[in-house]
Amino acid sequence: MLSRTADSLFWMGRYTERAGNLARGMQVALRMSGLGSSLGGPEEGLLNEWHSLLVAAGAEPGYREHHAAVTAEAVIRWLALDARNPSSIAACIEAARGNGRAVRTALTVDMWEALNDTWREMRLLAPTAADADRLPGFLDWVRARAHLFNGAAADTMLRDEGWLFVHLGVMLERADNTARLLDSKHDALAGPGSEGAVAYAQWQALLRSVSALRSFQWLYHTRLRPGLVAEMLVVRPELPRSLVSCHGRVLHALEGIAEATGGRRGDPQRIAAEIQDRLAKGRMEDILARGLHDWLTAQINRNIELGRAIQALYLSG
Structure with a gap:
């Protein structure tokens, strides 16, 4: 196998998994910030949840280049949608699809459809995905799409x-x-x-x-x-x-x-x-x-x- 083909397959897997993992981490932060609010927790404690997620995702240095302070809204948009963050959910989906397209003939039909449909739906969801009332559903969708890709690969790939x-x-x-x-x-x-x-x-x-x-x-x-x-x-x-x-x-x-x-x-x-x-x-x-x-x-x-x-x-x- 050519090294460039192996590279695309490897990174396609990594980027798809990264998008799903980032959605999981954001769900933890959402759950904890919601709990803190219900318990009357301090604002500093709620922001610590988002700051710790930035650090865990390895996304803090890039965030600091574009933002003066940590706020929940800014972190959510940075991690979910911001094109300036190469590890945002949207950027990972774009990169996974790009790598898959480069080795289209090495993928099964089910794998390619999982990637391509996710990419197309992401473009439709992006304008409102970070809204407070839509974010939980969006994160569930990202996790489900990562599961779909992994299932397609496990069930159909030689x-x-x-x-x-x-x-x-x-x-x-x-x-x-x-x-x-x-x-x-x-x-x-x-x-x-x-x-x-x-x-x-x-x-x-x-x-x-x-x-x-x-x-x-x-x-x-x-x-x-x-x-x-x-x-x-x-x-x-x-x-x-x-x-x-x-x-x-x-x-x-x-x-x-x-x-x-x-x-x-x-x-x-x-x-x-x-x-x-x-x-x-x-x-x-x-x-x-x-x-x-x-x-x-x-x-x-x-x-x-x-x-x-x-x-x-x-x-x-």
Whole structure:
């Protein structure tokens, strides 16, 4: 497979997953800001929700270039629609469709229709998507479209090299998002703010953002506790969006790509194996004792390193 084809498939998967993940993060911020308002919380606390989402999305530096202060309305528009933000939902959908169009013949009809229909509907929804009364429905729509694309790829794409690059992009992006979401709420999980009604609501919102609230009860049969929430999202392989689960599939995809390219292995396989081994052998007690924020920061940086290694070995040229 040509490196430019692999590159388009990889980034198509990443951008589609990123749009869905950003919608999930915005739903958490909306839920928490709504809870804060109902409890009469301070305005500063409500804005912290949006600021933490900016940081988690890696979108704060660009936002600061164009905005003097953090406001809910400005952050929502920046993350959802602003063309100046290359990681906004609208920009991700545009980029995913552009990458898919470049490799149209490598996609199934269902995959292309999922991408193209999403792009067309996005153009219709954009003028009012950030309005207060339409935003929740818009975010639900984005999540549903990401599910549709992933389902189309899973159900219709040949399990060949093309599938492996799409799946690799999705799983790498998902792992990065889980780590960033966790880090944005580390105080509610392992810091001085990990007790009380607001912290409990943050744990709930965090689990909802990865569709895991019911799964938590199924696995643990107990009330929410911060250590267990963190454990579920980091080291429980049963959860599809946990770090250990995502990185397991990243490693599996990379091994498949190596076999499909005549045994061409390198830094991607080495880094992915090290990450997976660290996660599989990790104990949540040790991670929390070290400091959840520091541990997650190292994990995010390692994920970035893995992405660069994949780009250098398979996607450049």
